[in-house]
Amino acid sequence: MKKILIIEDEAAIRRVLKRILEQMDKTYKIDEAVDGVEGLDKIKNNDYDLVLCDIKMPKKDGIEVLEESQKIKPDTTFVMISGHGNLETAVETMRMGAFDYIEKPPDLNRLMTSVKNALEHKALVVENKQLKKKVNKKYEMIGQSKKMQQIKEIIEKVAPTDARVLITGSNGSGKELVAHWIHQKSQRSRGPMVEVNCAAIPSELIESVLFGHVKGSFTGAYKDKKGKFEQAHGGTLFLDEVGDMSLSAQAKVLRALQENKITRVGSDKDIKVDVRVIAATNKNLKKEIAEGRFREDLYHRLAVILIEVPSLNERREDIPLLIEHFSKKIAQEQGMPVKKFSDKAIKLLQNYDWTGNIRELRNVVERLMILGGAEISESDVKMFASK
Numbered sequence: 442m443k444k445i446l447i448i449e450d451e452a453a454i455r456r457v458l459k460r461i462l463e464q465m466d467k468t469y470k471i472d473e474a475v476d477g478v479e480g481l482d483k484i485k486n487n488d489y490d491l492v493l494c495d496i497k498m499p500k501k502d503g504i505e506v507l508e509e510s511q512k513i514k515p516d517t518t519f520v521m522i523s524g525h526g527n528l529e530t531a532v533e534t535m536r537m538g539a540f541d542y543i544e545k546p547p548d549l550n551r552l553m554t555s556v557k558n559a560l561e562h563k564a565l566v567v568e569n570k571q572l573k574k575k576v577n578k579k580y581e582m583i584g585q586s587k588k589m590q591q592i593k594e595i596i597e598k599v600a601p602t603d604a605r606v607l608i609t610g611s612n613g614s615g616k617e618l619v620a621h622w623i624h625q626k627s628q629r630s631r632g633p634m635v636e637v638n639c640a641a642i643p644s645e646l647i648e649s650v651l652f653g654h655v656k657g658s659f660t661g662a663y664k665d666k667k668g669k670f671e672q673a674h675g676g677t678l679f680l681d682e683v684g685d686m687s688l689s690a691q692a693k694v695l696r697a698l699q700e701n702k703i704t705r706v707g708s709d710k711d712i713k714v715d716v717r718v719i720a721a722t723n724k725n726l727k728k729e730i731a732e733g734r735f736r737e738d739l740y741h742r743l744a745v746i747l748i749e750v751p752s753l754n755e756r757r758e759d760i761p762l763l764i765e766h767f768s769k770k771i772a773q774e775q776g777m778p779v780k781k782f783s784d785k786a787i788k789l790l791q792n793y794d795w796t797g798n799i800r801e802l803r804n805v806v807e808r809l810m811i812l813g814g815a816e817i818s819e820s821d822v823k824m825f826a827s828k
Contacts, residue, residue: 477501632676658707
């Protein structure tokens with residue numbers, strides 16, 4: 442059932458609007474407000490799918506209602522209505538976030554089309570938010586240790602900017618999660634996040650993968666192909682294991698970062714790209730620079746913000762939370778009941794040497810969930826989680 446609010450000081454207009462909406466769909470729940478103050482009060486206390494709002498009203502006009510509503514309920518969809526407006530007013534309300542603008546007296550077909558489109562828009566906004574929540578859950582960062590809190594604080598500060606970030610840490614420590622959190626909390630979250638595992642791509646192909654190629658540029662290049670930089674236009678490019686990139690590819694990445702443009706393999710045409718780059722590595726890049734395997738100028742371009750992800754051994758106090766998180770997730774995936782871990786079992790797991798970090802802990806929890814008893818005991822851990 443769709444909830445619609447009509448904010449209009451003229452009773453006759455309110456009656457007409459309400460009658461039109463009821464004719465469109467009898468399931469609509471329609472509320473009315475006689476001025477902007479009452480309208481804002483209703484918006485604060487309800488979640489409306491659509492607000493039809495007059496502009497010229499006593500006490501508080503429609504522009505003020507729209508502006509204040511954007512602060513308290515930013516996802517509320519507005520269609521503005523006025524008999525005193527002009528093109529400038531229409532443009533201003535749309536700039537402020539209104540979905541549409543209709544002049545009085547409203548044309549029936551125009552009003553019905555606007556309402557239909559506005560409600561569809563609202564449904565898409567809700568759907569996108571739900572999808573985003575699912576993505577956020579997939580890349581949820583679990584942990585309350587001091588080091589994890591520090592990382593979360595850095596992410597909150599850096600995510601809204603376009604600053605490049607270099608994430609360091611050992612394999613399996615969660616560098617990918619940090620990258621995804623930065624993207625999802627950024628202004629680019631509606632754009633793509635394109636991932637490239639630089640260690641998994643042969644050195645002779647890395648340039649083609651990153652920058653694309655034109656037909657005939659090498660054997661097997663049967664057609665033009667976009668590279669990862671172009672695919673990430675308007676979003677984020679995540680260069681995982683950037684320390685494994687060849688020196689020639691590093692030089693081209695440096696140019697792309699300096700000039701915001703790339704050139705496909707086999708072409709001499711520049712292509713402008715708008716990309717935020719987040720990089721990650723398990724290597725000591727300063728050591729790689731000293732030994733001539735990584736460009737120092739590229740390092741400084743990538744490491745505007747440096748985030749070091751701690752190993753699991755450095756955040757053992759997070760292990761109980763991680764065990765609880767993984768046991769619930771695995772139970773859902775495997776269609777099995779969630780198993781409780783005894784205090785002694787958790788204590789024993791906290792004392793393990795987790796060389797494989799979070800990834801290894803998840804595998805051990807899954808093994809114990811499948812092979813252990815109804816409650817995971819200390820003996821289960823000794824039997825099935827031994828190294």
